[in-house]
Amino acid sequence: MLELAIGAVLVNNILLIQYLGNCPFLGTSKKMDTAVGMAMAVVFVLAMAGIVTWIIYYVLLVPFGLEYIRTLAFILVIAALVQFVELFLKKSIPALYAGLGIFLPLITTNCAVFGVCIINIDEEFVFLKMLVSSIAYPVGFGLALILFAGLRERLIIGRVPTPMQDTAIGLVTAGFMSLSFLGFKGMI
Amino acid sequence: MIEAIIGPLVVMTGLAAVAGTLLGIASKVFYVWEDPRIAEVANVMAGANCGGCGFTGCDACAAAIVEGRAPVNACLVGGATSAEKAAAVMGMEVGAAEPLTSENTCTGGFRAPEKYYYMGVQDCRAAYMLYAGAKECGVGCLGFGSCVKACQFDALKMGPEGFPVVTVEKCVGCGACEKACPKGIMQVRTPSQRILHMNLVTDRLAPCRQTCPAEINIPKYINHIKNKEYDKAYLTVMERNPMPLSIGRVCPHPCEDACRRQLGDDPVSINQLKRFCSDWVFDNGAPVKIPVAPDTGYKVAIVGGGPSGLSAAYFLRRLGHKVTIFEWMPRLAGMIRYGIPEYRLPKAILDRDIKRILDLGGIDVKTGVKFGVDFDLGSLVGGGFDAVLFSIGAWKHASARIPEEDTVKGVVPATLFLRSQTEPGVGDPYRIGKHVGVIGGGNVAMDCLRSSVRMGAEKVYCLYRRTIAEMPANVVEIEACHHEGIEFIELCSPTKFLTDDEGNLTGIEYLKNELGEPDASGRRKPVPVEGSETVIEIDNFVLAIGQATDSSFAEIEGAAASRIETFKGSIVVDPDTHQTAIPYVFSSGDSAGPPGLLVAAIGGARRAARGIHKYLMGEDMAMPETRLRVDSRRMKGHIPGTIFDSIEGVERKGRIAQPELEPGSHERQHTYAEVDLTVTEEEALKEANRCMRCCLTCYNRDV
Numbered sequence A: 001m002l003e004l005a006i007g008a009v010l011v012n013n014i015l016l017i018q019y020l021g022n023c024p025f026l027g028t029s030k031k032m033d034t035a036v037g038m039a040m041a042v043v044f045v046l047a048m049a050g051i052v053t054w055i056i057y058y059v060l061l062v063p064f065g066l067e068y069i070r071t072l073a074f075i076l077v078i079a080a081l082v083q084f085v086e087l088f089l090k091k092s093i094p095a096l097y098a099g100l101g102i103f104l105p106l107i108t109t110n111c112a113v114f115g116v117c118i119i120n121i122d123e124e125f126v127f128l129k130m131l132v133s134s135i136a137y138p139v140g141f142g143l144a145l146i147l148f149a150g151l152r153e154r155l156i157i158g159r160v161p162t163p164m165q166d167t168a169i170g171l172v173t174a175g176f177m178s179l180s181f182l183g184f185k186g187m188i
Numbered sequence B: 001m002i003e004a005i006i007g008p009l010v011v012m013t014g015l016a017a018v019a020g021t022l023l024g025i026a027s028k029v030f031y032v033w034e035d036p037r038i039a040e041v042a043n044v045m046a047g048a049n050c051g052g053c054g055f056t057g058c059d060a061c062a063a064a065i066v067e068g069r070a071p072v073n074a075c076l077v078g079g080a081t082s083a084e085k086a087a088a089v090m091g092m093e094v095g096a097a098e099p100l101t102s103e104n105t106c107t108g109g110f111r112a113p114e115k116y117y118y119m120g121v122q123d124c125r126a127a128y129m130l131y132a133g134a135k136e137c138g139v140g141c142l143g144f145g146s147c148v149k150a151c152q153f154d155a156l157k158m159g160p161e162g163f164p165v166v167t168v169e170k171c172v173g174c175g176a177c178e179k180a181c182p183k184g185i186m187q188v189r190t191p192s193q194r195i196l197h198m199n200l201v202t203d204r205l206a207p208c209r210q211t212c213p214a215e216i217n218i219p220k221y222i223n224h225i226k227n228k229e230y231d232k233a234y235l236t237v238m239e240r241n242p243m244p245l246s247i248g249r250v251c252p253h254p255c256e257d258a259c260r261r262q263l264g265d266d267p268v269s270i271n272q273l274k275r276f277c278s279d280w281v282f283d284n285g286a287p288v289k290i291p292v293a294p295d296t297g298y299k300v301a302i303v304g305g306g307p308s309g310l311s312a313a314y315f316l317r318r319l320g321h322k323v324t325i326f327e328w329m330p331r332l333a334g335m336i337r338y339g340i341p342e343y344r345l346p347k348a349i350l351d352r353d354i355k356r357i358l359d360l361g362g363i364d365v366k367t368g369v370k371f372g373v374d375f376d377l378g379s380l381v382g383g384g385f386d387a388v389l390f391s392i393g394a395w396k397h398a399s400a401r402i403p404e405e406d407t408v409k410g411v412v413p414a415t416l417f418l419r420s421q422t423e424p425g426v427g428d429p430y431r432i433g434k435h436v437g438v439i440g441g442g443n444v445a446m447d448c449l450r451s452s453v454r455m456g457a458e459k460v461y462c463l464y465r466r467t468i469a470e471m472p473a474n475v476v477e478i479e480a481c482h483h484e485g486i487e488f489i490e491l492c493s494p495t496k497f498l499t500d501d502e503g504n505l506t507g508i509e510y511l512k513n514e515l516g517e518p519d520a521s522g523r524r525k526p527v528p529v530e531g532s533e534t535v536i537e538i539d540n541f542v543l544a545i546g547q548a549t550d551s552s553f554a555e556i557e558g559a560a561a562s563r564i565e566t567f568k569g570s571i572v573v574d575p576d577t578h579q580t581a582i583p584y585v586f587s588s589g590d591s592a593g594p595p596g597l598l599v600a601a602i603g604g605a606r607r608a609a610r611g612i613h614k615y616l617m618g619e620d621m622a623m624p625e626t627r628l629r630v631d632s633r634r635m636k637g638h639i640p641g642t643i644f645d646s647i648e649g650v651e652r653k654g655r656i657a658q659p660e661l662e663p664g665s666h667e668r669q670h671t672y673a674e675v676d677l678t679v680t681e682e683e684a685l686k687e688a689n690r691c692m693r694c695c696l697t698c699y700n701r702d703v
Helices: A002-011 A022-027 A032-064 A067-092 A094-100 A111-122 A127-156 A167-182 B002-029 B036-043 B057-066 B079-089 B124-128 B146-150 B176-180 B191-196 B207-211 B218-226 B230-238 B244-250 B270-283 B307-318 B334-338 B347-358 B377-382 B414-422 B443-454 B475-483 B598-617 B666-670 B681-688
Strands: B101-104 B156-158 B164-166 B186-189 B299-303 B322-327 B363-367 B387-390 B411-413 B435-439 B459-463 B487-489 B492-499 B505-518 B524-528 B534-537 B540-543 B585-587
Touching (some): A002 A127, A032 A067, A067 A111, A111 A127, B036 B057, B036 B079, B101 B164, B124 B146, B176 B186, B191 B307, B218 B230, B218 B270, B218 B681, B244 B270, B244 B598, B270 B681, B307 B347, B307 B598, B387 B598, B414 B443, B414 B540, B435 B443, B435 B534, B443 B666, B585 B598
Parallel strands (some): B299 B387, B322 B363, B387 B585, B435 B459
Antiparallel strands (some): B492 B505, B505 B534
């Protein structure tokens, strides 16, 4: 279990090793505040999405032999789920909604979220392992995002040549971060 | 085969139906009432979720607008279109919010000396942490351009001189640059906020700008002239002075006495530059757009349409209040129309200034009505006015304490003497003889002297109790008197009028004075010498030794206005707010203190407008503790360290001459043609280039 968790957070980091979810990685990493908010929202949504898609897959698709439509089914379910969670939070936990509110719609059909759900199925995880993976992967996402936001906040005030400013230097930095995360290869 | 299609279809449709139903139920179960206007406002926004407004997404911004926490123009990307639509949703008037724009207030840049060599992170906020930055000037721009990077709208660029330059057209007023600047140099303000701002000791002000009683941003407008942006220069002046054509002709320019350039060269001829750019704008019909704030719904009555009343009307109107001016003379402009002679300030020029003020709209003018006769405080309050400003000037003449000065035919106060010749039909046409004497050493006396020359007097005397060097009149005026053949009799005290049998003036007897100990004003007191009686022959004698306010309406028992306190005729006001003892009554200009300069009346008008605005809006009326108080006459009270003893790097170039009508010419001696002329564009540019664009301590060097 621990191996699975460490593997998901560091060795197979969803952002820097698997290269999934790059849009929020670049889009919400300019400020630490938004990065933290995004990370929390991803953990929250992925935990829910992991559970629901796992159940849909094994309860609905497998018995009917419809594994091949999982992409369609998962997207639909995740989208509906996020909308539902948003409505629920707004009514029941307004404080949490205020914190995560604007990030929820942004990750409705995020490839990182979707990717983890598919990994859960491909690796044939049992329920408990699926749960660990659905939490550990987004934690890895958050780790990378927050580290990256820290770097970009420094980059904003640094002397960067004009053509390299903003996204360009961001991508280069992301590349270096990815290289350094490759160093975790072989840990497990 | 069919099954392969039906199976997935059923499953997907089922899933979608379940999800749809759940969401439908959830939207009912978890329904939260939300102001429907939020959705409407959100719909008219750009919808980019950019965060430029400072809220988390468009929905949050819309909610803030509906709840009144943000102005309707909060959506920066949507701009005016979205603001108008949002205002419509909110049931407000279109354009209900004033635009915010950013302004850089420091012109230091590369020229500002540094205390140490900084090699840290290239960011103002980081540099600021080390002893407030490397610049010697404590409030100067550090020049790393944190504001430029913070600007999302490409409206800020680092200029060639090392300080940021704002492109006003692109600026949306989001305030990001102001937040990024650790020194408060970038200031995002509405036009109203800029009008209400008074010079503070924490501001970045050149010595001239500190000295100007109207607080005009002199280095800024001269820089515009240097760049041939004459209309922008004019607008810069108009921010602080709504009568630049008139001021440009008659101001004694205390600012030039503070000009730092005079330490190594002549001071810059600031007033001629103001006159040049203002004349240029009117002569070329350049379009001028002066922003006016949305209506506040308040009405202000201004009693007295002189320079102070007109200026206060201008500032109050720009702050969004409706204004009505009550003027007792047939036409507006008070003493500068009925006191300053045509050859110094042509009435056609004055009318251009007045028209510009009235063109703002929302300023009513009623002429020929006198306070205390045609209306009073009670009728103004009953007429729906929320505040009253007295700017009634000083139309009463002071006594020369010569026996029978009120009865002798041929003795006349300066106010009446000047008024009779400024406009036909006003006052009594006053005929003068061949010899005219004027007592007094101020500018009013000079006006009387030079007018007498033009009215055909052969011999004109100026009688003054001290010496010419002590005369309060402008040096240029005294010089002009010499050019026009006026004789100065210094150190004399008139004691007796000589008359013929019919009581007509024939001469005056005076005692010679010598100067004794300095008196309260710091000047040496003239003491008459016994037995030095001298007689000169004169036909007319003009009293030009000072004026006072006619505040007799405040003496009437039982009248509402009797609660107004007066001192030696002047209305007693708080010097910062210009409020009188009656909270809704204010006073400015000559009536609120000893009579002074036109430019001081205009500066006072802005303070009064500020006081009235703060009073009407229920805001704190007191001036900030950091208010800068400069005595422009004694040249005291400047920000410490800004008045230098010497400067470096200045080449002696000399100031441009004042072009004038040829002394001795027919036009000069016998007509009222304007004597001082406007400088040419070439000369103006030459003079503008002499300006060192000083700030607090740094300035541009010639070499």
